[in-house]
Amino acid sequence: MTGGPQEKKQRNQDECPLRVENLTMAYGSFILMRNISFEVRKGDIFVIMGGSGCGKSTLLRHLIGLKRPASGRIWYRETDFWGVDEAQRARIMRRAGILYQSSALWSSMTLEENVALPLQLYTDLSEKAIAEQVAFKLALVGLAGFESFYPAQLSGGMRKRAALARAIALDPEFLFFDEPSAGLDPVSARRLDELIIELRDSLGATVVMVTHELASIYSIATNSVFLDAGSRTMLATGNPRDLVRESDQQPVIDFLTRGTGNREVRLI
Numbered sequence: 293m294t295g296g297p298q299e300k301k302q303r304n305q306d307e308c309p310l311r312v313e314n315l316t317m318a319y320g321s322f323i324l325m326r327n328i329s330f331e332v333r334k335g336d337i338f339v340i341m342g343g344s345g346c347g348k349s350t351l352l353r354h355l356i357g358l359k360r361p362a363s364g365r366i367w368y369r370e371t372d373f374w375g376v377d378e379a380q381r382a383r384i385m386r387r388a389g390i391l392y393q394s395s396a397l398w399s400s401m402t403l404e405e406n407v408a409l410p411l412q413l414y415t416d417l418s419e420k421a422i423a424e425q426v427a428f429k430l431a432l433v434g435l436a437g438f439e440s441f442y443p444a445q446l447s448g449g450m451r452k453r454a455a456l457a458r459a460i461a462l463d464p465e466f467l468f469f470d471e472p473s474a475g476l477d478p479v480s481a482r483r484l485d486e487l488i489i490e491l492r493d494s495l496g497a498t499v500v501m502v503t504h505e506l507a508s509i510y511s512i513a514t515n516s517v518f519l520d521a522g523s524r525t526m527l528a529t530g531n532p533r534d535l536v537r538e539s540d541q542q543p544v545i546d547f548l549t550r551g552t553g554n555r556e557v558r559l560i
């Protein structure tokens with residue numbers, strides 16, 4: 293290794309554009325989790341895992357600026373996310389695409405209008421350039437030709453993909469998903485997984501997602517953090533395929549083997 297401490301810090305910021313340092317999450321005086329620390333590497337598909345109600349969505353809310361940590365820090369490259377003002381946080385989030393569980397498309401707008409909205413709000417692009425971008429993004433998610441459809445005219449899987457097209461409208465550096473495959477049949481869920489990998493590659497994005505779909509976790513996650521409700525802290529961070537073989541923490545083993553203890557990962 294070469295370079296002084298400053299260069300090493302710079303390298304770490306470039307390689308791990310999102311870092312969580314000793315985070316404590318609380319609702320009022322109730323401490324949900326403490327001592328949460330992990331690094332998300334550039335290009336990771338990073339999964340927040342854990343049992344129901346342990347605090348996965350709450351962690352995501354901290355990462356996207358919706359909930360302030362009780363203590364600890366969240367770093368986006370060199371910026372202490374909760375140490376700067378709201379306008380600066382909004383600027384950082386401008387580089388992020390967010391897909392909520394409910395898809396949250398505007399029901400009174402067509403797909404074209406839904407996807408165009410962030411471009412109209414946040415860029416100076418001409419109408420023609422916006423129309424081109426919208427067509428491009430809808431094609432990326434496999435919805436070319438559906439520009440003039442309303443959300444209610446689509447299946448659940450198509451709505452997810454449309455919401456994804458809107459989330460990537462501004463070519464985000466980070467993509468955040470809360471249970472993206474919730475409510476989808478297994479085949480649509482797998483297609484969505486493939487799409488997430490494709491988008492990560494084509495946008496050069498870093499993906500952070502909450503999920504407890506083991507099939508998804510094993511097929512696309514490159515890195516993860518495991519939150520444990522019992523001990524109210526994280527028990528592991530790393531590639532889930534490594535964790536299932538190497539972890540000595542029973543809750544991690546139970547979760548990753550569906551309680552069977554069989555550590556052989558079989559992909560279907």
Ligand SMILES: Nc1ncnc2c1ncn2[C@@H]1O[C@H](COP(=O)(O)OP(=O)(O)OP(=O)(O)O)[C@@H](O)[C@H]1O
Nearest residue numbers: 319324342343344345346347348349350351502504
């Ligand atoms: N606004 C709130 N005020 C108080 N407690 C809350 C609030 N939101 C969530 N909680 C509690 O915090 C805990 C964690 O909730 P969270 O939704 O983050 O868990 P989760 O791991 O995402 O759950 P699931 O897998 O079921 O979606 C739960 O016990 C929940 O009841």
